[in-house]
Amino acid sequence: MSDESRPSPTETSAGTSVETSAEVSAEASAADRPHARTAAVIPAAGRGVRLGPGAPKALRALGGTPMLIHAVRAMAASNGVSLVVVVAPPDGAGEVKSLLDAHSLPERTDFVVVPGGETRQESVRLGLDVLPPEYDIVLVHDAARPLVPVDTVDAVIDAVREGAPAVVPAVPLADTVKQVEPAAVPGEPEPVVATPERARLRAVQTPQGFDRATLVRAHGTVTDDVTDDASMVEQLGLAVVVVPGHEEAFKVTRPLDLVLAEAVLARRRLNDGF
Numbered sequence: 001m002s003d004e005s006r007p008s009p010t011e012t013s014a015g016t017s018v019e020t021s022a023e024v025s026a027e028a029s030a031a032d033r034p035h036a037r038t039a040a041v042i043p044a045a046g047r048g049v050r051l052g053p054g055a056p057k058a059l060r061a062l063g064g065t066p067m068l069i070h071a072v073r074a075m076a077a078s079n080g081v082s083l084v085v086v087v088a089p090p091d092g093a094g095e096v097k098s099l100l101d102a103h104s105l106p107e108r109t110d111f112v113v114v115p116g117g118e119t120r121q122e123s124v125r126l127g128l129d130v131l132p133p134e135y136d137i138v139l140v141h142d143a144a145r146p147l148v149p150v151d152t153v154d155a156v157i158d159a160v161r162e163g164a165p166a167v168v169p170a171v172p173l174a175d176t177v178k179q180v181e182p183a184a185v186p187g188e189p190e191p192v193v194a195t196p197e198r199a200r201l202r203a204v205q206t207p208q209g210f211d212r213a214t215l216v217r218a219h220g221t222v223t224d225d226v227t228d229d230a231s232m233v234e235q236l237g238l239a240v241v242v243v244p245g246h247e248e249a250f251k252v253t254r255p256l257d258l259v260l261a262e263a264v265l266a267r268r269r270l271n272d273g274f
């Protein structure tokens with residue numbers, strides 16, 4: 001399990017926002033610094049269109065508590081994480097700060113809130129911009145994956161500490177996947193063009209973990225619209241490795257995912273006896 005000493009505080013109280021940019025040292029990878037400090041950036045600025053009408057997805061309740069708070073607690077549960085940067089809905093940073101202040105969170109973790117952007121990539125970049133310089137490892141974790149177990153978080157951190165510039169937790173697929181072409185005429189069936197070998201495919205989750213300098217370079221270089229941070233590192237030609245993910249780290253995307261998340265949470269509460 002990861003552990004690290006507490007950094008000298010840049011901003012310390014829950015809900016305090018930092019508006020400064022940090023200089024990033026690219027001189028040594030996190031692997032050269034076994035006690036490298038880890039920050040988690042949580043993009044939470046999405047609307048949650050696929051979940052249906054309502055508040056921004058990260059602020060919707062799961063077991064009576066906002067999904068974002070579950071995600072923040074999941075990151076702060078790791079002894080390896082000493083700073084959590086929440087990237088809030090652009091018009092909701094004040095509300096997010098109030099939520100962090102209102103919920104009990106580990107005292108050894110610092111919290112920062114910044115407003116997010118139009119895309120997930122932009123939101124992550126805005127989170128990276130406020131990281132204090134003493135953090136060498138960065139996790140990027142979707143607020144929409146509120147139930148990721150701490151063992152998965154620790155496995156990602158450990159793999160970065162051991163020298164991987166980018167690490168993704170992933171699980172095997174249950175379904176066969178087909179690659180399709182767009183239909184010749186909208187509304188007509190899409191032609192299948194390939195069936196990738198399922199045994200070699202993985203469904204990728206978060207937190208994704210990075211050597212900070214690598215992730216900052218990726219965000220400064222790649223302008224394509226991509227769906228995860230690791231693929232930006234792949235575009236730099238750098239290695240991305242997989243560690244085992246967890247079925248409970250699924251992303252709450254559609255209404256049925258919320259039903260499953262409530263069930264998982266209810267089972268955990270039963271098992272924990274509260």
Ligand SMILES: Nc1ccn([C@@H]2O[C@H](COP(=O)(O)OP(=O)(O)OP(=O)(O)O)[C@@H](O)[C@H]2O)c(=O)n1
Nearest residue numbers: 043044045046047048049050118119123143144
């Ligand atoms: N402009 C954006 C868009 C997304 N996200 C975050 O990125 C994560 C993964 O995105 P997704 O699950 O697609 O969330 P939404 O974009 O909110 O969903 P939808 O596409 O259904 O609107 C979420 O935690 C979401 O809040 C973000 O911080 N900023």
Ligand SMILES: C[C@](O)(CO)[C@H](O)COP(=O)(O)O
Nearest residue numbers: 120142204205206227228251
């Ligand atoms: C980052 C991610 O969770 C990895 O599976 C995913 O790509 C996010 O995709 P979304 O379309 O923003 O939900």
